[in-house]
């Protein structure tokens with residue numbers, strides 16, 4: 669039975685890193701069902717290490733990690749968490765159709781050598797329609813643009829029917845038009861109730877989608893709150909420092925779902941690691 673009241677991901681004093689050395693530490697975070705969270709922060713601050721650590725893809729150094737109420741070490745239902753990795757496009761040398769790549773998302777649900785069922789095919793078609801590539805199912809992936817590759821990878825993750833989708837910079841490295849399409853895809857996914865955690869530098873592209881902002885600075889969570897609170901903090905930092913940074917004029921927006929803060933393409937906010945905005949419990 670799925671229990672929507674328990675956090676999807678729960679971290680307490682968690683630390684993640686490499687070869688036993690923590691890069692991100694003291695992380696207390698509850699990610700709840702239906703949230704669309706932007707994970708922001710300067711380059712190298714530890715965003716990917718945090719999210720990959722939650723997924724078990726790098727070292728869990730200390731603290732507690734629970735996935736759907738189960739300690740991560742004992743968690744078996746890996747298909748409940750979908751992952752779209754960073755800077756990943758499909759290799760030009762891959763000879764496969766779009767549909768074949770997305771079908772890979774169904775493999776964890778099948779036994780070895782079992783053929784795709786009608787349900788598998790239906791879910792692949794639905795995932796492709798969701799990302800707006802329903803008419804490209806039979807196209808060779810080598811003929812697609814970078815933005816379309818990202819959408820194929822999102823469709824592959826969706827085909828596994830995850831309860832939460834973790835995406836590492838889904839809009840990075842694609843042209844503005846593709847970014848807009850990706851933002852629309854994320855918007856329509858949000859409407860389906862999928863919980864999403866999106867590591868991003870291009871927060872403007874996700875304006876209107878995000879319900880919560882978590883900022884990582886120097887390996888610590890430096891902010892956790894609504895987009896509106898984040899914008900106010902940003903405005904305060906700007907006026908304190910007498911800086912002019914593009915985007916600051918939006919900072920007093922009332923709409924909690926607007927994202928008026930900085931894009932890290934613009935520049936880091938405040939390098940001091942400190943908690944503001946309050947943890948969600």
Ligand SMILES: Nc1ncnc2c1ncn2[C@@H]1O[C@H](COP(=O)(O)OP(=O)(O)OP(=O)(O)O)[C@@H](O)[C@H]1O
Pocket residue numbers: 686691709710711712713714715716717718
């Ligand atoms: N495989 C690895 N082994 C050792 N250290 C690593 C490894 N991957 C990343 N790091 C280090 O961990 C720190 C955080 O990197 P991470 O990629 O998590 O940051 P990030 O905030 O996601 O950065 P970006 O926005 O540039 O993707 C950096 O100092 C980086 O050099």
